[in-house]
Every structure is written in C-alpha cells, then in structure tokens.
Amino acid sequence: MIPYGRQFISQADIDAVSDILWSDFLTQGPVVPQFEEAVAHLCGAEYGIALNSATSALHVACIALGLGPGDYLWTSPNTFVASANCALYCGASVDFVDIDSRTYNLDVEKLEEKLKEAARSKTLPKVVVAVDFAGQPADMRGIYFLSQKYGFRVIEDASHSIGSRYEKRPTGNCAHADITIFSFHPVKMITTGEGGMALTNDYKLASHMGKIRSHGITRNANEWNNIEAEPWWYEQQEIGFNYRMTDIAAALGLSQLNNLDRSLHRRSEIAATYNYEFSDSPVILPWQRPGAETSWHLYVIRVDPVRSRVSRRELYDECRRAEIGVNVHYIPVHWQPIYRKLGFRRGDYPQAEEYYASALSLPIYYGLAETQLAHVIATVKGHL
Numbered sequence: 511m512i513p514y515g516r517q518f519i520s521q522a523d524i525d526a527v528s529d530i531l532w533s534d535f536l537t538q539g540p541v542v543p544q545f546e547e548a549v550a551h552l553c554g555a556e557y558g559i560a561l562n563s564a565t566s567a568l569h570v571a572c573i574a575l576g577l578g579p580g581d582y583l584w585t586s587p588n589t590f591v592a593s594a595n596c597a598l599y600c601g602a603s604v605d606f607v608d609i610d611s612r613t614y615n616l617d618v619e620k621l622e623e624k625l626k627e628a629a630r631s632k633t634l635p636k637v638v639v640a641v642d643f644a645g646q647p648a649d650m651r652g653i654y655f656l657s658q659k660y661g662f663r664v665i666e667d668a669s670h671s672i673g674s675r676y677e678k679r680p681t682g683n684c685a686h687a688d689i690t691i692f693s694f695h696p697v698k699m700i701t702t703g704e705g706g707m708a709l710t711n712d713y714k715l716a717s718h719m720g721k722i723r724s725h726g727i728t729r730n731a732n733e734w735n736n737i738e739a740e741p742w743w744y745e746q747q748e749i750g751f752n753y754r755m756t757d758i759a760a761a762l763g764l765s766q767l768n769n770l771d772r773s774l775h776r777r778s779e780i781a782a783t784y785n786y787e788f789s790d791s792p793v794i795l796p797w798q799r800p801g802a803e804t805s806w807h808l809y810v811i812r813v814d815p816v817r818s819r820v821s822r823r824e825l826y827d828e829c830r831r832a833e834i835g836v837n838v839h840y841i842p843v844h845w846q847p848i849y850r851k852l853g854f855r856r857g858d859y860p861q862a863e864e865y866y867a868s869a870l871s872l873p874i875y876y877g878l879a880e881t882q883l884a885h886v887i888a889t890v891k892g893h894l
C-alpha cells in the first residue's frame with residue numbers, strides 16, 4: 511500500500527539516535543534544548559518548548575493562556591480533534607467557526623460575524639486556535655487583527671506547516687500568534703516518533719509552558735518562593751504533567767531538520783505534477799492564497815459530484831483496491847459523538863461539511879517514487 515503520508519528516515523537519523531542511546535541522558539537532557547533552539551531559530555521565534563506530542567503542546571498552551579472553566583475556545587471544524595479537545599482538558603467550552611470554501615481554513619469573515627454576536631451576548635472566546643490546514647497558513651493577519659479588537663489570544667496549530675511561509679516569513683515566527691504549535695508525528699513534515707513543540711516570543715509564556723511540561727516544578731532559583739533553599743531544592747508551584755520530550759526523540763528531530771528543505775522541494779514537485787495532470791479532470795484542485803506558501807503536508811482533491819463518473823466513496827474504494835492508501839481529512843470535528851453530546855449537529859457548519867463530502871487526500875511525501883506517483887495518477891484519472 512502506498513500511504514498518503516510517510517516519514518523518511520536516513521542513516522544519519524539512525525546514527526544520531528544511536529549516539530544518544532550510548533550517552534548519559536535518555537530523557538530530557540542536553541539535546542532537547544538544542545532541538546528547541548534549532549526549531550526556534552529556523553522559524554524566527556524567540557523560544558521553543560519541546561513536548562511529547564502536539565496534543566500536549568496544545569494543552570500547555572491553553573493553560574499558559576489562562577483558559578479555564580467558563581471560558582470559550584473557538585477553532586475550525588476541519589481539523590484533527592486535538593485542536594478542539596485542548597479546551598475540554600481545561601474545563602473550557604468549544605465552539606467552531608466555519609471554513610473558507612477555497613482554503614479550507616477558518617473563515618475570517620465568519621469569525622468576525624461570530625465575534626460581533628458574541629460581544630453582544632458576552633460570550634467572547636478567550637482563545638482562538640487557527641489551523642494551517644494541509645500546510646496552507648491560515649489568514650493569520652486577519653485573525654490577529656480581530657484578536658486585538660476583541661481581546662482574545664491566538665494559538666496557531668501549525669501541525670501541518672513547519673516549512674510553510676506566510677508573508678515571506680516562516681510559519682512559527684509568532685508574529686500573529688501568542689503561541690504556535692508543531693507536531694512531529696510520523697505523517698507530519700518531520701518526525702520524532704511522537705513529539706511536538708510550542709513556540710512563542712513571550713518569555714513568561716515560555717517559562718510557564720516549560721514548568722507545566724514537567725509536573726509544575728521549577729529548578730530555576732530565581733522563581734523559588736523559599737529564599738533559604740538548599741542546593742538540591744526544587745519547587746512545585748502548580749499542577750503540571752509529564753509531557754517531556756526524550757533526548758532520543760530530540761536527536762531524531764534535530765537530524766530530521768537537515769532533510770526539511772529537500773522534503774519541501776519534493777512535496778512541491780509532487781503537488782505541481784498532480785496539478786498539471788488533473789488540470790482537465792472533474793476535480794477541484796487545492797487553491798493557494800497569494801502571500802502564503804504551503805508545506806504541502808497534504809494534497810487534497812475534491813471529486814466534483816456533477817462532472818465526475820464516480821463518487822468520492824467509489825474513488826476511495828478504487829484507489830484502495832489499487833493499493834493506494836488515500837484518506838480523508840477531516841471528518842468535521844463537531845460530528846464526533848463527544849461533540850454531538852455537547853449539542854453540535856450536522857448542518858451546523860455547512861462549508862466544512864460540503865468540503866468533507868468530496869475531499870480525498872492523495873499520497874504526498876518525500877520518499878514517494880516516480881513510478882508510485884505515476885500509478886496514483888493513472889488510477890485516479892482512470893476512474894474519474
């Protein structure tokens with residue numbers, strides 16, 4: 511089966527990991543801060559906090575931004591469930607803003623309308639999670655502008671978009687977000703096995719997230735309450751978790767960064783090939799907003815229900831039969847039983863639902879061979 515996404519592991523990655531296995535530190539040691547600095551430097555952010563997943567990163571980001579019971583977090587329904595679940599971890603409520611029918615990202619005009627209503631009913635969100643779907647940066651300038659006007663904080667869920675650019679600057683620079691988070695799950699752009707990172711330009715947010723990552727404990731003497739502390743002292747100042755990244759994972763991540771540019775290049779080559787080959791086919795191709803450059807984490811086509819001979823389901827089945835692991839991103843989050851229990855219904859976010867009904871993710875990743883690419887193209891074209 512040709513998967514829709516796959517990690518690429520080099521001999522250098524394997525060597526970097528085995529070096530750590532022979533070293534003094536397996537869990538968070540000297541390589542974690544090296545990886546944090548490398549990612550922060552690459553993205554132009556001040557601070558990086560490495561965690562054991564992007565889900566953990568979303569959780570600590572919400573805590574650091576003060577999200578709690580009685581508060582609202584808004585996000586896009588076209589995302590992985592983790593972008594919304596982080597609110598529930600904090601005892602806060604979730605609400606969604608429908609997507610733009612061209613970018614499949616949160617629609618800023620709809621966000622503004624919803625904010626106006628929420629201002630009247632005094633239910634403004636405390637946090638908005640903007641998701642860079644498929645790697646295409648969300649309209650961060652528009653969202654940031656509204657955050658200033660309505661007083662909410664912004665988390666950019668950039669799980670798909672390390673390597674993307676927005677207004678010529680790398681995703682993760684936090685010019686338009688309080689905190690940006692990355693995922694290093696194997697299907698994402700670079701991997702650490704499991705892993706994630708939270709980036710910010712705010713020292714207080716960074717040190718708070720670093721503390722929550724490790725039980726709420728600080729070993730930094732400047733932060734202690736007890737002034738007569740002994741040399742072995744540490745203080746737990748609030749409740750935290752064990753969300754630490756291991757040095758094993760960080761060494762893999764650091765080495766993976768060396769292949770990021772090549773991976774971005776190969777992905778954009780594959781996307782250009784698909785765009786060219788399907789230009790006359792009865793599908794809607796991905797559309798890129800001017801001013802934003804995607805990482806091409808996903809390549810999503812939409813099967814035109816009128817012009818195509820097959821339905822999305824039929825095309826999915828045919829591809830699977832041809833050993834092509836196409837997939838669907840995403841089932842609208844508000845359709846999940848847990849969100850239905852909270853009162854959401856089918857029909858609540860028509861653009862996300864219409865998009866979902868026709869979307870199909872085709873294979874796109876660094877190691878996809880030309881013969882495999884040709885097989886995908888021939889199979890899809892043969893059935894449309």
Ligand SMILES: *Cc1c(COP(=O)(O)O)cnc(C)c1O
Nearest residue numbers: 563564565590592669693694695
């Ligand atoms: C993968 C993903 C996550 C969660 O990442 P993990 O590292 O697996 O926890 C969150 N949000 C989005 C949009 C994702 O694609």
